[in-house]
């Protein structure tokens with residue numbers, strides 16, 4: 001039998017080269033005046049936590065960070081200070097999340113077979129979530145982590161309920177959303193050309209009629225969006241033994 005390291009090396013060679021694209025070029029409007037990407041949570045800035053999680057994932061070979069022009073210098077400095085060695089490019093984003101993601105994908109290595117798009121504002125992603133979704137995308141071309149919705153969801157108009165939606169078929173989708181590289185590039189390009197507004201990257205692929213698989217998400221993989229999420233984030237860090 002081959003020594004264990006030979007076998008592990010062979011298994012990795014079977015996996016496509018994976019570039020993580022990290023959109024971090026938003027304006028944090030719902031965070032009410034705090035730039036959530038540069039904000040320190042516990043001992044580390046939010047973006048550093050996000051990038052450290054991606055850096056630790058053996059299935060990811062490079063990271064492209066997309067950020068705003070006015071913070072490109074501090075973001076570059078953070079990548080140096082925290083020795084984030086997989087970060088190969090730091091580029092400026094666009095007016096929409098979709099445009100920012102496309103700017104990042106254009107910088108991915110030509111070797112990239114998979115693109116994993118992960119919000120800069122989701123710092124608590126685990127290695128389990130990362131590995132499962134990347135492996136699934138390597139099998140089927142498009143995958144995203146999700147958790148079943150736990151509240152009852154109503155469709156409403158002008159404050160009046162029109163319908164209660166069947167909860168059994170509803171999932172809250174997280175990131176990273178992982179795709180075969182040429183598929184996501186073409187899908188996002190098409191969405192931009194057609195002027196379509198999307199809130200995630202899977203939607204660009206879905207509108208081409210392609211299937212997206214869901215993998216196990218994690219309720220702690222929250223997107224820091226409003227000030228309340230910062231309190232939840234501190235709770236998550238405490239729960240993980242990082243007492244802050």
Ligand SMILES: Nc1ccn([C@@H]2O[C@H](COP(=O)(O)OP(=O)(O)OP(=O)(O)O)[C@@H](O)[C@H]2O)c(=O)n1
Nearest residue numbers: 023024025026027028029030095096100120121
């Ligand atoms: N033009 C944009 C808009 C968003 N994002 C990034 O996409 C992720 C998810 O977006 P969201 O949580 O909405 O962040 P913001 O756009 O900053 O927040 P808000 O909508 O409250 O302004 C974030 O990491 C954000 O930095 C981006 O790179 N480029």
Ligand SMILES: C[C@](O)(CO)[C@H](O)COP(=O)(O)O
Nearest residue numbers: 097119173174175199200223
């Ligand atoms: C991509 C996303 O995080 C999946 O849940 C989400 O749709 C981003 O939404 P936002 O309004 O840009 O924060």
